[in-house]
Amino acid sequence: DAGITQSPRHKVTETGTPVTLRCHQTENHRYMYWYRQDPGHGLRLIHYSYGVKDTDKGEVSDGYSVSRSKTEDFLLTLESATSSQTSVYFCAISEFSIRRELFFGEGSRLTVL
Amino acid sequence: DAKTTQPNSMESNEEEPVHLPCNHSTISGTDYIHWYRQLPSQGPEYVIHGLTSNVNNRMASLAIAEDRKSSTLILHRATLRDAAVYYCILRDPNYGQNFVFGPGTRLSVLP
Numbered sequence: 001d002a003g004i005t006q007s008p009r010h011k012v013t014e015t016g017t018p019v020t021l022r023c024h025q026t027e028n029h030r031y032m033y034w035y036r037q038d039p040g041h042g043l044r045l046i047h048y049s050y051g052v053k054d055t056d057k058g059e060v061s062d063g064y065s066v067s068r069s070k071t072e073d074f075l076l077t078l079e080s081a082t083s084s085q086t087s088v089y090f091c092a093i094s095e096f097s098i099r100r101e102l103f104f105g106e107g108s109r110l111t112v113l
Numbered sequence: 114d115a116k117t118t119q120p121n122s123m124e125s126n127e128e129e130p131v132h133l134p135c136n137h138s139t140i141s142g143t144d145y146i147h148w149y150r151q152l153p154s155q156g157p158e159y160v161i162h163g164l165t166s167n168v169n170n171r172m173a174s175l176a177i178a179e180d181r182k183s184s185t186l187i188l189h190r191a192t193l194r195d196a197a198v199y200y201c202i203l204r205d206p207n208y209g210q211n212f213v214f215g216p217g218t219r220l221s222v223l224p
Contacts (some may be wrong), residue, residue, distance in 0.1 A: 031210070034216065042200075042214035058211055085145070090156045098208060099145065106157030 003027050004105040006091050012111045015041075019078040021108050023091030024073075031094040032074040033102065034066065036087040043090065049074055050097070081112045117201045122219040125191045133186040133218055135201030140181055144204050147212065148175065148186050150197040157200065162184065196222045 003026030013019055025030060033048040035058075046065040055066050061062030063085060065077045078085055091105040118136040125131040137146065148160040161175045163169055163184070168175040174187040188195055200218040205211035 033210070039218075040134075042216055043212075044214070045205075045211040048210050056210070059205070059207070092156075101159035101162070102149075102157075102212075103159065107156050 006105040010109050019081050021076040023074045025093045029093040029095045034076045035090045038087050039073045083112050086112045088112040119218045124221045125220050128190050131188040131191045136183045138182045144183050147202050149200045152197045189223045
């Protein structure tokens with residue numbers, strides 16, 4: 001199994017509070033991704049990174065920011081959480097971008113009350 | 114358009130082959146067809162991908178139509194562990210690093 005760790009795995013927070021999810025990899029893969037999964041929408045890309053300090057937006061990036069200061073860590077931040085951001089968040093990594101396989105983490109379930 | 118069409122659900126008996134179909138009639142000439150699956154309460158897991166030729170790996174086989182407008186994922190002997198949602202996906206033309214995940218096919222395996 002690919003070495004991907006997401007933390008926290010479960011979090012309950014209140015509207016308006018900041019939240020940071022962490023994705024840590026031990027594979028030294030170049031590409032890292034954050035997806036969210038909601039009933040009726042499947043998985044949707046939030047942001048991705050193609051190297052240290054190199055990030056780009058996905059299709060649902062509004063309300064989210066990311067940072068990657070080290071190869072192994074990709075942080076997803078909700079500056080001011082809203083109830084619409086209640087979701088399951090998955091981190092994925094890839095050595096050669098989506099043209100090859102993605103390896104997904106176990107997911108982080110976030111509930112915003 | 115990177116949309117794919119799959120049946121919502123399928124059933125199979127344990128130890129029998131399973132053929133999961135996928136239509137992608139508007140696929141571009143250079144796009145790979147990817148299959149992932151998601152077991153309950155887990156992240157998606159890579160199964161297989163291909164461009165034009167049929168592909169085999171330890172998990173499954175991928176049969177791609179000659180016109181590339183459809184493909185079939187073949188599980189040669191279904192096990193209970195293969196019960197999952199199977200996604201046939203293409204790259205999103207609007208975001209080069211994105212896959213377009215649809216609802217997938219929920220496969221049930223009966224003992």
